[in-house]
Amino acid sequence: MAKMCKPEEVEAQFIEDMIETMYALDGAGLAATQVDADMQLCVALEPDKNKVHVLLNPLIIARSEKISVDLEGCLSLPQLQGEVPRYEKIVVRAQTPEGESVEHTAKGLFARILQHEIDHLNGILYIDRIDLETLVWLRRKPGTEQIVKEPARLVSVQQEFRRIYHTNKELLFFDSPAKA
Numbered sequence: 001m002a003k004m005c006k007p008e009e010v011e012a013q014f015i016e017d018m019i020e021t022m023y024a025l026d027g028a029g030l031a032a033t034q035v036d037a038d039m040q041l042c043v044a045l046e047p048d049k050n051k052v053h054v055l056l057n058p059l060i061i062a063r064s065e066k067i068s069v070d071l072e073g074c075l076s077l078p079q080l081q082g083e084v085p086r087y088e089k090i091v092v093r094a095q096t097p098e099g100e101s102v103e104h105t106a107k108g109l110f111a112r113i114l115q116h117e118i119d120h121l122n123g124i125l126y127i128d129r130i131d132l133e134t135l136v137w138l139r140r141k142p143g144t145e146q147i148v149k150e151p152a153r154l155v156s157v158q159q160e161f162r163r164i165y166h167t168n169k170e171l172l173f174f175d176s177p178a179k180a
Helices: 012-024 108-121 153-167
Strands: 028-032 041-046 053-061 067-074 077-089 089-093 101-107 136-138 145-149
Touching: 012 028, 028 089, 041 108, 053 101, 053 108, 067 108, 077 108, 077 153, 089 108, 101 108, 101 153, 145 153
Parallel strands: none
Antiparallel strands: 028 041, 041 053, 053 089, 067 077, 077 136, 089 101, 136 145
């Protein structure tokens, strides 16, 4: 679990870098732990409003009984996708970078995005919640722009990401988020 953070400990440039990285990778959210920063901070796009929320120390304080299952992917595990059950509606309490306490009631896709990012902050990847029977690689068909889905087995996923993350470590980091 990532460490709680104080607003004054988080540099504005780090938050800007996280948002820029999220957009550059065509993501809908990004947790500080994904860029090797040990802090409870995430950015999340609210799709209906096209608004990015910056949340420090987010905590789910309420959730619906209703659960929906939908496809998810992750910037940490590119080209992989599967069906994940998530609460349909949640309420999240957090702080803004300015130190203000906020609560967000989120439904549908925004609720899914927030749960995904908060899971990252708690050391959980979506693959820990996935229905393994639905796990697929998204591969480009050779010589075309067409994307095809290939069934994935957990062992092949482990091998692929060990190869990526143990040989391309420079892809995992950017400047420290804490003030010197």
